[in-house]
Amino acid sequence: MDIQNIQFDMTRPLPETQPWSKPFWEGTKQGKLLIQHCKDCNANIFYPRKVCPECWSRNMDWIEASGKAKVYMFSTAYDMVEPKFMADLPYTVAYVNLEEGIRMMTRIVECDPADIHIDMEVEVVFHKLNDDFYLPYFKPVKK
Amino acid sequence: MGNSSIAIIGIGEVPTRIMPERTRWDILYDVCMQAIQDSGLDKNDIEAVINVAPQAQPKLAAELSFGKLPEELGLKGCKDTCVCNAGGASTSNCIRLAEQYIASGIAEAVLIPHVTVHSTIPLEEQINFFAKAGVDMQWEYPFGTTYNILMGMMANRYMHETGAKPEHMASVVTALRSWASRDPNSFFYQKKVPTPQMVMESSLLNTPLHKRESNILGDGGSAMVVVSAQDAGKMNKPVAYKLGESVRYFSGTPVLRDFYKVAEGFSVTATEAMAEAGVTKDDISLWNIYMAYPMNHPIMAEALGVAPIGEGAKYFAEGRMSFGGDIPWSTIGDAPGRGHTGSGVSTAMYVETARQLMGKAGERQVKDCRYVYQNTAGGSGFNNIATVWGKEI
Numbered sequence: 001m002d003i004q005n006i007q008f009d010m011t012r013p014l015p016e017t018q019p020w021s022k023p024f025w026e027g028t029k030q031g032k033l034l035i036q037h038c039k040d041c042n043a044n045i046f047y048p049r050k051v052c053p054e055c056w057s058r059n060m061d062w063i064e065a066s067g068k069a070k071v072y073m074f075s076t077a078y079d080m081v082e083p084k085f086m087a088d089l090p091y092t093v094a095y096v097n098l099e100e101g102i103r104m105m106t107r108i109v110e111c112d113p114a115d116i117h118i119d120m121e122v123e124v125v126f127h128k129l130n131d132d133f134y135l136p137y138f139k140p141v142k143k
Numbered sequence: 144m145g146n147s148s149i150a151i152i153g154i155g156e157v158p159t160r161i162m163p164e165r166t167r168w169d170i171l172y173d174v175c176m177q178a179i180q181d182s183g184l185d186k187n188d189i190e191a192v193i194n195v196a197p198q199a200q201p202k203l204a205a206e207l208s209f210g211k212l213p214e215e216l217g218l219k220g221c222k223d224t225c226v227c228n229a230g231g232a233s234t235s236n237c238i239r240l241a242e243q244y245i246a247s248g249i250a251e252a253v254l255i256p257h258v259t260v261h262s263t264i265p266l267e268e269q270i271n272f273f274a275k276a277g278v279d280m281q282w283e284y285p286f287g288t289t290y291n292i293l294m295g296m297m298a299n300r301y302m303h304e305t306g307a308k309p310e311h312m313a314s315v316v317t318a319l320r321s322w323a324s325r326d327p328n329s330f331f332y333q334k335k336v337p338t339p340q341m342v343m344e345s346s347l348l349n350t351p352l353h354k355r356e357s358n359i360l361g362d363g364g365s366a367m368v369v370v371s372a373q374d375a376g377k378m379n380k381p382v383a384y385k386l387g388e389s390v391r392y393f394s395g396t397p398v399l400r401d402f403y404k405v406a407e408g409f410s411v412t413a414t415e416a417m418a419e420a421g422v423t424k425d426d427i428s429l430w431n432i433y434m435a436y437p438m439n440h441p442i443m444a445e446a447l448g449v450a451p452i453g454e455g456a457k458y459f460a461e462g463r464m465s466f467g468g469d470i471p472w473s474t475i476g477d478a479p480g481r482g483h484t485g486s487g488v489s490t491a492m493y494v495e496t497a498r499q500l501m502g503k504a505g506e507r508q509v510k511d512c513r514y515v516y517q518n519t520a521g522g523s524g525f526n527n528i529a530t531v532w533g534k535e536i
Contacts, residue, residue, distance in 0.1 A: 077348070081289055082274045101430070
């Protein structure tokens with residue numbers, strides 16, 4: 001098989017949203033990291049749901065996160081990613097724990113991958129995909 | 144000893160290879176006929192066919208869903224057929240469904256086949272399928288994650304928690320391949336077993352995962368025949384009785400899957416399955432562990448109490464889980480040793496469990512194999528199904 005002749009879909013994937021997750025993405029456009037919050041049971045929820053997964057309440061709101069987090073686990077990719085992500089290599093995918101008690105997937109940016117470590121303090125930075133979507137990435141906190 | 148309601152009485156399998164000339168139906172004919180002949184039943188004794196869902200093969204999935212297999216094989220006694228899909232946990236669910244068919248009187252003998260032919264799936268479709276399967280399309284996929292990256296993250300965390308070194312992690316591949324090199328159905332049959340050093344010298348895909356720590360997609364298939372334990376007991380031949388089972392669901396989206404809860408789930412399901420079977424871990428002859436990637440095997444070894452907490456990877460490095468070691472472990476080499484056949488790796492694992500209990504595993508035969516612990520999991524690890532099988536009730 002001649003891989004050079006294969007036509008890969010190079011379209012950058014956009015988040016496949018649900019009606020109830022749209023405020024999250026609207027927030028990222030404004031530089032805000034919003035977390036869904038249940039006003040009945042006080043749960044902070046990630047990822048956003050139609051009803052609170054803890055108590056099934058529909059009485060939900062959004063709070064703005066501090067944007068501060070710690071790296072829980074990570075891996076830096078050097079090869080074998082989809083062709084549409086090849087141009088980004090090397091890049092680091094991580095789970096980060098936010099101060100608000102939720103965990104999300106992200107990328108760690110603006111640093112040497114060799115410097116990334118578990119429990120590293122990071123803060124949110126928004127990466128533009130297009131006019132509708134900004135992905136929340138995280139970068140090391142400067143001390 | 145626990146009660147058993149079903150047993151595997153016949154198995155069939157073809158070697159996992161990259162062989163595009165061997166069609167899906169070629170393989171299905173071969174593995175189904177082998178399993179039925181091995182069971183000692185007549186083809187018309189098969190009263191139901193429950194197919195393990197063929198991932199990334201929509202045309203075959205449709206053919207099997209709409210009832211083609213009993214017709215192709217001329218299974219004149221077949222009363223019903225379906226496809227069951229839970230990713231890598233599909234086979235466990237097929238067996239559960241067979242148990243229900245048998246208990247309710249729908250069928251006395253059930254055929255469970257699987258086939259995957261990756262080599263004729265266009266490369267771009269393969270890449271696209273494995274990039275998206277088991278990953279959330281809103282909260283994970285846009286960040287460029289892959290199965291390899293998910294496993295790499297987990298391995299990094301494990302190494303952080305335990306102090307395990309890259310050479311310890313690499314030694315899991317050596318252990319799995321030591322079994323695979325002796326398995327005629329493995330992609331790596333009679334191939335040189337890589338040392339941990341060779342594993343670490345292969346190219347780095349994503350930290351800490353090297354090329355030799357990932358999977359090769361292969362073509363393969365296997366099948367089994369299941370009947371009631373009562374009927375199996377009358378057959379005067381070696382069979383594999385299902386003795387215990389337990390399961391926990393973790394999460395569909397990997398980021399919501401807590402490292403510690405998964406490890407706890409591995410442990411709890413094993414404890415419950417062994418309790419139902421009426422055995423303890425000291426009774427287990429073979430730990431037939433399905434993790435799809437080598438890097439999670441140490442976590443499972445610790446969760447099962449086979450290795451002390453924090454020392455799972457070191458046990459592999461000491462060769463204890465390798466062929467000839469004192470802890471028989473994943474005797475087909477799991478997916479990294481067998482070659483990855485989608486959901487079919489779990490089918491092959493059950494076939495190996497039965498093969499070992501039937502005493503037909505050749506060079507890999509575990510001495511005095513009486514009880515086998517076998518697990519499966521679906522997707523990127525949304526659950527863990529623990530089972531215990533025995534050669535007698």
